[in-house]
Amino acid sequence: MGSNATNWKLEAHPNMPKGKILAMIVLDGWGEQIKDEYNAIHVAPTPCMDSFRETAPDRWRLVKAHGPAVGLPTEDDMGNSEVGHNALGAGRIFAQGAKLVDSAIATGKLFKGEGFNHIKEAFPTGTLHLIGLLSDGGVHSRYDQLQGLMKGAVENGCKRLRVHALTDGRDVLDGTSFKFLEMLENDLKELREKGCDAQVASVGGRMYVTMDRYDNDWNVVKRGWDAQVLGEAPHKFTNALEGLKKLKEADPKFNDQYCPAFVIVDEAGKPVGPIVDGDAVVTINFRADRMIMLAKALEWEKFDKFDRVRVPKIRYAGMLQYDGELKLPTKYLVDPPEIDRTSGEFLVKNGVRTFACSETVKFGHVTFFWNGNRSGYFDNKLEEYVEIPSDSGITFNEQPKMKALEIGEKARDAILSKKFDQIRVNLPNGDMVGHTGDLKATIVACEAADKAVKLMVDAIEQVGGIFVITADHGNAEDMAKRNPKTGEPIKDKDGNIQILTSHTCAPVPFIIGGPGLAKEIKLRKDLPTAGLANVAATVMNLHGLVAPSDYEPSMVEWVQ
Numbered sequence: 001m002g003s004n005a006t007n008w009k010l011e012a013h014p015n016m017p018k019g020k021i022l023a024m025i026v027l028d029g030w031g032e033q034i035k036d037e038y039n040a041i042h043v044a045p046t047p048c049m050d051s052f053r054e055t056a057p058d059r060w061r062l063v064k065a066h067g068p069a070v071g072l073p074t075e076d077d078m079g080n081s082e083v084g085h086n087a088l089g090a091g092r093i094f095a096q097g098a099k100l101v102d103s104a105i106a107t108g109k110l111f112k113g114e115g116f117n118h119i120k121e122a123f124p125t126g127t128l129h130l131i132g133l134l135s136d137g138g139v140h141s142r143y144d145q146l147q148g149l150m151k152g153a154v155e156n157g158c159k160r161l162r163v164h165a166l167t168d169g170r171d172v173l174d175g176t177s178f179k180f181l182e183m184l185e186n187d188l189k190e191l192r193e194k195g196c197d198a199q200v201a202s203v204g205g206r207m208y209v210t211m212d213r214y215d216n217d218w219n220v221v222k223r224g225w226d227a228q229v230l231g232e233a234p235h236k237f238t239n240a241l242e243g244l245k246k247l248k249e250a251d252p253k254f255n256d257q258y259c260p261a262f263v264i265v266d267e268a269g270k271p272v273g274p275i276v277d278g279d280a281v282v283t284i285n286f287r288a289d290r291m292i293m294l295a296k297a298l299e300w301e302k303f304d305k306f307d308r309v310r311v312p313k314i315r316y317a318g319m320l321q322y323d324g325e326l327k328l329p330t331k332y333l334v335d336p337p338e339i340d341r342t343s344g345e346f347l348v349k350n351g352v353r354t355f356a357c358s359e360t361v362k363f364g365h366v367t368f369f370w371n372g373n374r375s376g377y378f379d380n381k382l383e384e385y386v387e388i389p390s391d392s393g394i395t396f397n398e399q400p401k402m403k404a405l406e407i408g409e410k411a412r413d414a415i416l417s418k419k420f421d422q423i424r425v426n427l428p429n430g431d432m433v434g435h436t437g438d439l440k441a442t443i444v445a446c447e448a449a450d451k452a453v454k455l456m457v458d459a460i461e462q463v464g465g466i467f468v469i470t471a472d473h474g475n476a477e478d479m480a481k482r483n484p485k486t487g488e489p490i491k492d493k494d495g496n497i498q499i500l501t502s503h504t505c506a507p508v509p510f511i512i513g514g515p516g517l518a519k520e521i522k523l524r525k526d527l528p529t530a531g532l533a534n535v536a537a538t539v540m541n542l543h544g545l546v547a548p549s550d551y552e553p554s555m556v557e558w559v560q
């Protein structure tokens with residue numbers, strides 16, 4: 001159903017009361033798993049989070065946050081913030097970017113679409129540049145999709161191809177950049193044998209080059225621009241794999257996420273793949289948040305975030321359209337999921353005054369992702385979104401408390417002000433620090449998140465409200481790579497574990513409580529496989545409203 005035909009009115013719930021102030025708390029990267037010394041949440045003192053399960057076990061359950069439950073292709077796909085918050089906000093399961101790209105490539109539809117036709121025009125005389133994450137994490141991109149795209153491009157007349165690779169180490173194990181770069185080099189060699197001049201043109205680590213988000217640090221995007229567009233970088237090598245090896249040897253702290261930018265040069269020292277007038281560019285990530293800044297730099301005429309020096313006239317397409325409101329980029333290879341009629345829009349249209357808050361690195365999660373990848377307000381009279389500036393230029397194990405307390409305080413004040421009906425936050429700590437692989441720091445991070453939860457829960461207590469606590473996917477609860485059969489951490493001959501920086505496939509807690517929660521409101525027992533998409537209808541009920549009939553069912557019921 002398109003927005004025009006939408007009936008926005010939600011009926012009053014026959015029993016559940018309206019008008020309770022509701023705190024919706026998302027702990028980013030907070031799953032439920034084996035409780036051993038590599039579970040940072042288990043090791044950290046988290047008295048507030050522990051208390052819910054101990055004192056009200058009937059108001060505590062687990063929900064699915066990975067795989068098909070959040071619109072990902074398979075049960076092996078770990079959850080992530082985009083799909084998790086999309087499901088939380090939209091109340092339904094949409095086939096997500098990963099799946100949509102898979103099918104567009106498999107059916108060949110991708111190569112017949114408007115976006116591909118747009119870039120194809122450049123093939124006879126220009127170069128096709130592919131920029132994106134070199135990984136099979138399935139969170140932002142997948143290697144087999146890059147492969148499919150390269151193959152299809154060559155079959156459709158691409159004669160010159162350059163790959164600008166961003167190394168991962170966040171959704172996949174650190175150190176795997178070598179393996180992926182080698183795979184890429186082999187595939188490029190095959191394309192050369194087919195007559196396409198195909199090469200790697202530049203490389204950089206995702207967290208240091210290009211993939212910033214929510215305007216946290218434009219220097220990251222600038223470093224990428226310099227290497228990818230201008231062909232300038234602090235390091236130059238004639239071979240990408242060798243370059244990676246040399247950089248690793250030179251720096252004991254080297255890791256894939258923060259690999260410095262380097263460009264590939266020819267024997268004469270000239271960069272092999274700067275982006276120039278007449279070229280085509282595709283940003284190959286399907287996930288939006290960390291491609292939007294680059295998309296703006298590539299597409300926007302008016303742009304003042306950094307000096308682009310030279311702005312080539314290119315044919316640009318995103319793998320998907322990354323922002324539905326900004327229509328960015330204008331051209332894309334695969335239609336994004338049409339996430340419409342989100343709970344945020346429904347609630348605002350039914351008069352629910354909403355406050356949303358996080359720090360920069362997760363700000364878009366409780367706004368943009370929550371609202372179906374749309375930036376901005378539905379109604380600025382009823383909504384207020386507050387962004388607390390994140391630290392930038394550091395890895396978060398250096399400041400593991402991040403801005404948790406500031407977020408908690410802002411939310412507490414919003415609750416106590418009684419100006420809002422829903423106060424929604426994301427607490428980033430477990431996730432952002434978990435991604436650094438630093439177990440000690442992640443323990444500190446989890447403790448800080450727990451303290452922030454306490455601030456909000458105490459405020460809800462004071463105003464007689466309701467709290468809902470959940471997470472978007474796992475991360476901090478597992479910091480070790482495990483044997484899939486035994487669950488035991490994999491250790492090397494010196495007894496060292498292999499650090500797990502990625503998200504997990506674990507379920508996440510779902511907790512309700514607060515003095516405003518009538519004793520008749522119970523968690524249903526007949527939805528054992530409920531997932532994040534069941535949260536929206538639940539929250540609508542707790543606001544005293546009946547959810548739309550096509551939403552995944554509510555997890556609460558009224559039992560006299």
Ligand SMILES: O=C(O)[C@@H](CO)OP(=O)(O)O
Binds near residue numbers: 029139140171
């Ligand atoms: O940092 C990110 O981009 C992802 C991991 O790739 O994490 P999250 O989905 O939690 O934002």
Ligand SMILES: [Mn+2]
Binds near residue numbers: 028
């Ligand atoms: Mn997340």
Ligand SMILES: [Mn+2]
Binds near residue numbers: 432435
């Ligand atoms: Mn994460």
